[in-house]
Amino acid sequence: MRGVLKKVRAAKEAALRMGNLPTELKNDALRKAATSMVEHRGEILEANRKDVTLAERELKRGKLSRAFVNRLKLDRSKVDGIAKMVESVAELEDPVGKTLYACKLDEGLELYKVSCPIGVVGAIFEARPDVLPQISSLCLKSGNAVILKGGKEAANSNEILFRLMKDSTEDSGVPEGWIQLIGARREVMELLRLDEHVDLLVPRGGKEFIKFIQQNTRIPVLGHAEGVCHVYVDEHADLQKALSICYDAKVQYPSVCNAAEKVLVHRSIAGEFLPRLVEIYSKAGVEVRGCARTREIVKVKRATKQDWRAEYLDLVISVKIVRDVDEAIEHINEYGSKHTDAIVTEDRNTAMKFLEGVDSSSVMWNASTRFSDGYRYGLGAEVGISTGKIHARGPVGLEGLTTSKYYLIGKGHVVAPYVGPSPKPFLHELMRKTWNEVKGGTG
Numbered sequence: 001m002r003g004v005l006k007k008v009r010a011a012k013e014a015a016l017r018m019g020n021l022p023t024e025l026k027n028d029a030l031r032k033a034a035t036s037m038v039e040h041r042g043e044i045l046e047a048n049r050k051d052v053t054l055a056e057r058e059l060k061r062g063k064l065s066r067a068f069v070n071r072l073k074l075d076r077s078k079v080d081g082i083a084k085m086v087e088s089v090a091e092l093e094d095p096v097g098k099t100l101y102a103c104k105l106d107e108g109l110e111l112y113k114v115s116c117p118i119g120v121v122g123a124i125f126e127a128r129p130d131v132l133p134q135i136s137s138l139c140l141k142s143g144n145a146v147i148l149k150g151g152k153e154a155a156n157s158n159e160i161l162f163r164l165m166k167d168s169t170e171d172s173g174v175p176e177g178w179i180q181l182i183g184a185r186r187e188v189m190e191l192l193r194l195d196e197h198v199d200l201l202v203p204r205g206g207k208e209f210i211k212f213i214q215q216n217t218r219i220p221v222l223g224h225a226e227g228v229c230h231v232y233v234d235e236h237a238d239l240q241k242a243l244s245i246c247y248d249a250k251v252q253y254p255s256v257c258n259a260a261e262k263v264l265v266h267r268s269i270a271g272e273f274l275p276r277l278v279e280i281y282s283k284a285g286v287e288v289r290g291c292a293r294t295r296e297i298v299k300v301k302r303a304t305k306q307d308w309r310a311e312y313l314d315l316v317i318s319v320k321i322v323r324d325v326d327e328a329i330e331h332i333n334e335y336g337s338k339h340t341d342a343i344v345t346e347d348r349n350t351a352m353k354f355l356e357g358v359d360s361s362s363v364m365w366n367a368s369t370r371f372s373d374g375y376r377y378g379l380g381a382e383v384g385i386s387t388g389k390i391h392a393r394g395p396v397g398l399e400g401l402t403t404s405k406y407y408l409i410g411k412g413h414v415v416a417p418y419v420g421p422s423p424k425p426f427l428h429e430l431m432r433k434t435w436n437e438v439k440g441g442t443g
């Protein structure tokens with residue numbers, strides 16, 4: 001416990017100073033980190049090759065899946081993409097110090113609700129090396145310290161990315177100790193017990209992994225257990241659009257949480273659409289499983305009841321014929337994971353019914369589920385996707401890493417005059433004045 005506790009305490013001490021860092025200092029640190037990753041691209045790729053070599057051995061032994069190994073791999077373009085992502089966070093508006101509410105309670109008595117960092121964020125993730133710079137860059141911009149724990153399969157990749165991020169940002173003036181890396185699995189259990197020091201946990205990984213985190217800590221957890229995403233092809237769909245969207249949502253990158261796992265098809269177009277869908281999926285190596293009615297139209301494997309809840313993260317998809325949009329909505333709300341679901345239709349009323357009826361964090365009309373991503377949403381990056389409804393929902397970027405605090409500015413005010421049989425009334429007048437104006441002495 002002592003090793004982890006020492007790192008967490010150092011992060012907490014840094015966090016107390018990070019909320020007051022100037023925006024330009026944070027932006028400069030992020031740009032230097034991005035440049036450092038490009039300059040040390042060769043070292044990153046060499047470290048990643050070591051991880052992939054070990055993972056390939058485990059793949060041959062049947063201990064890891066091909067999808068898992070694919071998520072682990074980095075190449076030149078992915079490293080450059082990581083650097084670009086880190087740099088893009090520097091271009092985003094600083095989420096700290098924003099005035100969320102300003103109210104004049106009485107003459108000379110003013111209340112301000114202002115955004116501020118959460119504090120210390122613990123990020124626990126599996127074999128995705130790009131997660132480390134994603135989360136750490138967002139934490140830095142939002143003024144949070146971060147404790148990172150990556151999967152052992154990506155240990156070499158995580159170590160080099162951590163070192164580059166730490167050295168470049170601390171050299172730029174970010175408080176020493178703001179970013180910490182823990183390695184051993186036992187240290188995860190130690191971290192989960194430190195609810196007095198860690199303010200938020202962000203797990204990234206499979207369903208069982210995230211459930212384990214949620215069930216073994218008193219620290220608030222932000223995340224999603226799984227991504228069971230659907231595409232519903234309506235009777236009014238443009239079938240070419242539908243084929244393109246269904247293909248992209250499954251094939252473009254099948255091993256991620258926003259890839260489609262189910263296709264629902266309106267019964268009136270199933271006979272025309274399904275043979276074309278199965279053809280393009282088959283050419284891409286996708287295994288299609290279908291309901292009984294689907295199998296009357298195309299030759300595919302039988303889908304079981306378990307398939308409707310399954311997250312494959314692989315080139316497998318299940319197809320179900322539905323009566324109408326109402327049945328599609330009912331099916332998604334029963335079997336989905338509240339992550340991302342899409343409708344393909346040219347009928348606006350049907351689209352609106354679907355968008356407002358599906359209880360998911362992202363719902364799309366005539367677009368691939370793969371757009372559900374912090375970077376693509378313009379958030380710069382994401383710490384994860386939350387399917388919960390408290391604090392943050394959907395792709396969580398900078399704003400999801402902030403909370404708020406109230407500042408009350410008075411001139412010797414006390415409560416006594418505002419209570420009793422003839423209390424003085426409050427004004428409760430909303431103001432346009434910002435906290436930054438008060439802070440700068442211009443208010």
